[in-house]
Amino acid sequence: MSKMRFFALQELANRKPLEISNPSNKLSDYYGSHVFDRKKMQEYLPKEAYNAVINAIEKGVPITRQVADLVANGMKNWAKSLNVTHYTHWFQPLTDGTAEKHDGFIEFGENDMDVIERFSGKLLVQQEPDASSFPNGGIRNTFEARGYTAWDVSSPAFVVDTTLCIPTIFISYTGEALDYKTPLLKALAAVDKAATEVCRLFDKNINRVYANLGWEQEYFLVDLALYNARPDLCLTGRTLMGHSSAKDQQLEDHYFGSIPPRVTAFMKELEIECHKLGIPVKTRHNEVAPNQFELAPIFENVNLANDHNQLVMDLMKRIARRHNFVVLLHEKPYNGVNGSGKHNNWSLCTDTGINLFAPGKNPKSNLLFLTFLVNVLMMVYKNQDLLRASIVSAGNSHRLGANEAPPAILSIFLGRQLSSILDEITSHTSHKEMVGEEKTTLQLGLGRIPDIMLDTTDRNRTSPFAFTGNRFEFRAAGSSANCAAAMIAINAAMAHQLNEFRLSIEKLIEEGTGKEEAFFRILKETIIASEPIRFEGDGYSEEWKQEAARRGLTNICHVPEALMHYTDAQSRSVLIGEGVFNETELSCRLEVELEKFTMKVQIESRVLGDLALNHIVPTAVSYQNRLLENLRGLRETFAPEEYEILSADRKELVRDISKRVTAIKMLVREMTEARKVANHMPHYKDKAFAYQENVRPYLDSIREHIDKLEMEIDDEIWPLPKYRELLFTK
Numbered sequence: 001m002s003k004m005r006f007f008a009l010q011e012l013a014n015r016k017p018l019e020i021s022n023p024s025n026k027l028s029d030y031y032g033s034h035v036f037d038r039k040k041m042q043e044y045l046p047k048e049a050y051n052a053v054i055n056a057i058e059k060g061v062p063i064t065r066q067v068a069d070l071v072a073n074g075m076k077n078w079a080k081s082l083n084v085t086h087y088t089h090w091f092q093p094l095t096d097g098t099a100e101k102h103d104g105f106i107e108f109g110e111n112d113m114d115v116i117e118r119f120s121g122k123l124l125v126q127q128e129p130d131a132s133s134f135p136n137g138g139i140r141n142t143f144e145a146r147g148y149t150a151w152d153v154s155s156p157a158f159v160v161d162t163t164l165c166i167p168t169i170f171i172s173y174t175g176e177a178l179d180y181k182t183p184l185l186k187a188l189a190a191v192d193k194a195a196t197e198v199c200r201l202f203d204k205n206i207n208r209v210y211a212n213l214g215w216e217q218e219y220f221l222v223d224l225a226l227y228n229a230r231p232d233l234c235l236t237g238r239t240l241m242g243h244s245s246a247k248d249q250q251l252e253d254h255y256f257g258s259i260p261p262r263v264t265a266f267m268k269e270l271e272i273e274c275h276k277l278g279i280p281v282k283t284r285h286n287e288v289a290p291n292q293f294e295l296a297p298i299f300e301n302v303n304l305a306n307d308h309n310q311l312v313m314d315l316m317k318r319i320a321r322r323h324n325f326v327v328l329l330h331e332k333p334y335n336g337v338n339g340s341g342k343h344n345n346w347s348l349c350t351d352t353g354i355n356l357f358a359p360g361k362n363p364k365s366n367l368l369f370l371t372f373l374v375n376v377l378m379m380v381y382k383n384q385d386l387l388r389a390s391i392v393s394a395g396n397s398h399r400l401g402a403n404e405a406p407p408a409i410l411s412i413f414l415g416r417q418l419s420s421i422l423d424e425i426t427s428h429t430s431h432k433e434m435v436g437e438e439k440t441t442l443q444l445g446l447g448r449i450p451d452i453m454l455d456t457t458d459r460n461r462t463s464p465f466a467f468t469g470n471r472f473e474f475r476a477a478g479s480s481a482n483c484a485a486a487m488i489a490i491n492a493a494m495a496h497q498l499n500e501f502r503l504s505i506e507k508l509i510e511e512g513t514g515k516e517e518a519f520f521r522i523l524k525e526t527i528i529a530s531e532p533i534r535f536e537g538d539g540y541s542e543e544w545k546q547e548a549a550r551r552g553l554t555n556i557c558h559v560p561e562a563l564m565h566y567t568d569a570q571s572r573s574v575l576i577g578e579g580v581f582n583e584t585e586l587s588c589r590l591e592v593e594l595e596k597f598t599m600k601v602q603i604e605s606r607v608l609g610d611l612a613l614n615h616i617v618p619t620a621v622s623y624q625n626r627l628l629e630n631l632r633g634l635r636e637t638f639a640p641e642e643y644e645i646l647s648a649d650r651k652e653l654v655r656d657i658s659k660r661v662t663a664i665k666m667l668v669r670e671m672t673e674a675r676k677v678a679n680h681m682p683h684y685k686d687k688a689f690a691y692q693e694n695v696r697p698y699l700d701s702i703r704e705h706i707d708k709l710e711m712e713i714d715d716e717i718w719p720l721p722k723y724r725e726l727l728f729t730k
Helices: 002-013 038-044 047-059 065-080 121-125 181-199 224-228 231-236 261-276 302-322 363-382 384-391 416-426 483-510 515-529 542-551 559-567 569-575 583-637 640-679 684-712 723-728
Strands: 086-090 102-104 106-108 115-117 147-151 158-160 163-172 209-223 281-286 292-297 325-328 342-350 465-467 472-474
Touching: 002 224, 038 047, 038 065, 047 065, 065 121, 065 163, 121 147, 163 181, 181 209, 181 302, 181 342, 181 363, 181 483, 209 224, 209 302, 209 483, 224 231, 224 325, 231 583, 261 281, 261 292, 261 302, 261 325, 292 302, 302 325, 302 483, 342 483, 363 384, 363 416, 363 483, 363 515, 384 483, 384 559, 384 569, 416 515, 483 515, 483 569, 559 569, 559 583, 559 684, 583 640, 583 684, 640 684
Parallel strands: 086 163
Antiparallel strands: 086 102, 106 115, 147 163, 158 163, 209 292, 209 325, 209 342, 281 292, 342 472, 465 472
């Protein structure tokens, strides 16, 4: 195995950056060239079919079978211009990846000896993949295989390689959602309806509210040869052992530093392919940890942004291989250096062009802003456990709570300026006590809030849910996650909160309270009730943990326990109450997430046991035998007194290696037994808890002994690439 390590290093030394050329010097010449967007639809579809698709996207009007045939034919003709041979329904099962089954356009003609290329509306609208082979939480038995994918008309089709990809939802034979897209679309519809109804209390011209998302994708790159020499990276996505490098990120010299040439070539090709697919990637830079990087796009509506993020993660993996890299999307691939997250920047905007999280130019629009701001506070406060459940995972649990990522405690950072405005509102007993700058309906006497707030308050990188001027940044999502998990929770919870807020306002008005006074009273009550969720300080500190406990905020680092909150009373009132899930679907989600956690820890345990017993222990024993041979030579060469002096260090080393080898073998044996006990537990919940509490701790215990051996054994025979090689070889 050590030969493979050194062969990998030798191969890596000869790597050269690939030459990447832009298709054109003008980005607009090829941007969206592989997307069946509105421009392509106008060119390839009859006018009535084009108008029907636009009405379906903007108004939800169903598409008829006749129109579907026209769309399918136009889509096929466009795809053929890009030399496409196959089509697929592209969907997002509960595997944290995407799925696709490719079919050719080939069909028999009237004569069975003739073949033609055809793509019908029936094939565009619906297909039937196997619903039992994907995670389904017990909804489908092995012998009940039927499931359906159905076209999501709001997300445009695109071409990758020679395949036409059609974004779809994925549901079971009995209608339950088995994917991320279906509940995401329902959550977006819920927040649209609830937010629009609140907005219309201010402006009757507002008819739609759109949720937007800007994701920031962090990732590591590792050379392909080194990756192949690390079975733990190959099988689990993270290093289950490895002593820290003498130098890692202490100097923070990698952050925003010059990008290595091989990485620049990879990034350039990735951006070209993204732009062809209409993915508006804009920002790239080095992240804090060595060989860690970030990619970020311009904001888009949540559904499309989420599709694009899933597509980007797949593109990254495939393009990286061409550059002899492997992309690591695990949240914590290396111990002791920063892990990777995926910040979700979320905002709500009206169809009249108003960003509801941006202060306006007059007290009326300021009140609209404050209404939504205050409801976000209450949403996070009441649903902190649901939001945590939406981002917790086996991988992300290694990252959350460390001094590199938001803590598991949910809190919101607003900045001093906004906090003082909210405090001012609560200091008055009536809206009449407040003095404003203008006479405007629904002004509550509030003074004007500055339009640009990006520089009027600092940013807080330790806050899980931070206000950043015109949006909220949910920083706790993991780098490998599907953004939809967090976006489902946030938008469904926001819809629920806005509905409660509106009903409270309407109730007061029905009881005879004036509109301005009703708004003032409910805003004040909400600000006071949600005050515990506001925190301006260091979210990493021990003091904050103690303060959060005093405030009644939860801090759950136990993964299965955190996931169980998907089905507590508050989460059910949100997810089921807003029609995002039904009872069966919500139970299914919980079971799938607990099983994913269990299986990932199970795999890590098996991989570590194998590496420990079949790679590390034999290497340690081999080196120990060399030491024993050396000791025999010393004994034969030197007098007893001198021998005792000269051999003391080697005897101690032999003793230490023996102790660690014995400990490793004992711990692996105990871990295996704990795994067997957990595997025989009848309920998936009990199994997950057993893996968290009785199996997972062994991973760190075994690792500690292996990492010590790495520092004691001759580098020449150590079998696995070391951290200094994984992190610093370019």
